[in-house]
Amino acid sequence: MDNIGSIQSTILSPRQSVNTVEKESQGTSFSSVLTDALDQVSTYQRESQALTNQLVTGQVDDVHQVMIAAQKASLSLQLTVQVRNKIVESYQEIMRMQV
Numbered sequence: 001m002d003n004i005g006s007i008q009s010t011i012l013s014p015r016q017s018v019n020t021v022e023k024e025s026q027g028t029s030f031s032s033v034l035t036d037a038l039d040q041v042s043t044y045q046r047e048s049q050a051l052t053n054q055l056v057t058g059q060v061d062d063v064h065q066v067m068i069a070a071q072k073a074s075l076s077l078q079l080t081v082q083v084r085n086k087i088v089e090s091y092q093e094i095m096r097m098q099v
Contacts, residue, residue, distance in 0.1 A: 037080065037083075038080065040076065041073075041076045041077055041080050044069070044072050044073040044076045044077075045073045045077070047069050047072075047073070048066075048069040048070045048072070048073035051065065051066045051069045051070075052066060052069075052070065054066075
């Protein structure tokens with residue numbers, strides 16, 4: 001029943017919901033979110049490289065740990081590339097709009 005109440009309040013006062021979202025989003029900017037995400041991707045890449053080096057030199061015996069780190073790095077990089085592609089597509093679409 002609580003879910004229905006929240007839906008009804010959104011339907012009855014959509015402007016209030018928009019104001020709430022705007023206030024919450026004022027805390028972090030889009031550029032800071034992107035910067036944090038890129039820093040995280042970089043961290044995953046460095047961790048994967050370090051574990052791979054440790055595996056090659058015999059310092060790490062757990063191959064699973066190395067593979068998991070490599071997959072994390074790979075997936076985060078793929079996600080970053082796809083987000084970048086969507087941003088570029090959106091920008092190009094906006095530039096094609098006639099004013």
